[in-house]
Every structure is written in C-alpha cells, then in structure tokens.
Amino acid sequence: MRRVVVLLAVLCVCDGVKFGQLCSGNSNNTMRTSDKWGDGHYGARRGNGTHKGLDIVCSDGSTVLAPFNVTLEGGINIFNDNKTTINRGINLRGEGLCFKLLSVMPDQTSGSVGKGQRIGTMLPMQEVYPGIISHVHIQMCDRTDPTPYFN
Ligand SMILES: *[C@@H]1O[C@H](CO)[C@@H](O)[C@H](O)[C@H]1NC(C)=O
Ligand SMILES: *[C@@H]1O[C@H](CO)[C@@H](O)[C@H](O)[C@H]1NC(C)=O
Ligand SMILES: *[C@@H]1O[C@H](CO)[C@@H](O)[C@H](O)[C@H]1NC(C)=O
Ligand SMILES: *[C@@H]1O[C@H](CO)[C@@H](O)[C@H](O)[C@H]1NC(C)=O
Numbered sequence: 001m002r003r004v005v006v007l008l009a010v011l012c013v014c015d016g017v018k019f020g021q022l023c024s025g026n027s028n029n030t031m032r033t034s035d036k037w038g039d040g041h042y043g044a045r046r047g048n049g050t051h052k053g054l055d056i057v058c059s060d061g062s063t064v065l066a067p068f069n070v071t072l073e074g075g076i077n078i079f080n081d082n083k084t085t086i087n088r089g090i091n092l093r094g095e096g097l098c099f100k101l102l103s104v105m106p107d108q109t110s111g112s113v114g115k116g117q118r119i120g121t122m123l124p125m126q127e128v129y130p131g132i133i134s135h136v137h138i139q140m141c142d143r144t145d146p147t148p149y150f151n
Pocket of ligand 1: 027028030
C-alpha cells in the first residue's frame with residue numbers, strides 16, 4: 001500500500017509538465033511525421049523493434065535548447081554502429097523527468113542550463129539518412145511515452 005502512495009506522489013510531480021521549445025527554428029515542437037526512413041511517433045516500427053522515443057523536427061546544425069530548467073547528467077556516445085557523425089547525445093533531468101536527447105552534440109555534459117538556453121547543436125543527420133526529416137530523438141529514462149509532455 002505504501003508503495004502505491006509513493007508512486008502516485010512521483011507521478012503527480014510530472015503531471016502537467018510540458019516541454020518548451022527544443023530546437024531553434026521549431027517553436028512549437030513539431031514532431032517528425034513520416035519519411036522514407038520511418039515515422040517519428042512513439043511506438044513506430046524500427047526494423048524488428050519499436051521506437052521507444054519521440055522525434056522532434058530539428059534541421060541539421062540548429063541550436064538545441066533546454067525545454068525547462070535542466071541539469072546535465074552526462075554525455076552519450078554510442079559506439080556500436082557506423083553512424084559516427086550523429087551518435088552523440090546528453091542525459092538530462094528536470095521538472096521531475098529523466099530523459100535523453102540523441103543526435104545532439106552537447107556544449108557541456110554537467111551543470112545546469114536554464115529554460116530556453118542552448119544545450120548544444122543538432123548533428124548532421126542528412127549525411128547518415130539522406131532525405132530524412134532531421135530530428136532530435138527524445139527518450140524517457142524508463143522508456144515510457146514522452147508524447148504527453150508535448151502539446
Ligand atoms: C508549427 O509551426 C509550423 C511552422 O511555423 C506550422 O507550419 C505548423 O502548423 C505549426 N503547428 C502547430 C500545431 O501549431
Ligand atoms: C529481423 O527478424 C528477421 C526474422 O527473424 C531476421 O532474419 C533479421 O535478422 C532481423 N533483423 C534485425 C535487424 O534484427
Ligand atoms: C529556472 O532557473 C532560473 C534561473 O536560475 C530561475 O530564476 C527560475 O525560477 C527557474 N524556473 C523554475 C520553473 O524553476
Ligand atoms: C560498419 O562499417 C564497417 C567498415 O566500413 C563495415 O565492415 C561494417 O559492415 C559496417 N557495419 C554495419 C552494421 O553497417
């Protein structure tokens with residue numbers, strides 16, 4: 001019983017949280033729709049698996065912004081593929097949420113960044129996936145659906 005109460009308390013902290021602008025040039029956090037490489041929504045097909053994140057449109061080289069006050073919890077460097085130009089990202093916390101942004105080159109990997117301030121730069125996704133709708137991939141640390149945190 002006690003466990004249930006604690007869980008509800010945690011959920012309430014995040015209730016109503018919305019991401020502010022993530023990428024310069026995309027003021028309303030427009031999601032990636034469909035392109036020849038796939039679809040941007042949570043649960044979309046990815047090879048034999050499913051997409052456990054949400055893709056927000058972001059042109060290559062754009063500035064990536066803090067969606068609310070965040071703390072930076074370390075950089076991400078994925079070594080197990082050939083997509084070396086876009087396989088970087090950052091772990092973040094804020095507003096009670098733990099999440100990561102991928103295909104972003106962070107300016108720094110620790111400390112805090114205020115809402116609307118720059119976190120880093122969108123990496124050159126067109127070089128790896130020509131014709132894709134370039135996007136930042138948002139993934140919650142528990143792999144749940146981030147969509148409710150967007151309008
Ligand atoms: C978001 O902004 C884009 C470009 O300014 C616009 O085309 C689009 O209709 C907007 N979407 C929503 C849901 O407001
Ligand atoms: C997808 O599943 C098929 C059939 O099981 C398998 O042959 C293929 O290697 C799988 N692809 C990936 C990327 O895991
Ligand atoms: C975000 O951080 C700024 C600067 O530290 C502070 O003034 C503001 O109150 C914070 N906003 C929230 C919602 O915590
Ligand atoms: C990655 O690149 C190496 C060297 O070019 C190549 O041998 C390998 O097949 C590539 N792997 C994938 C999964 O594309």
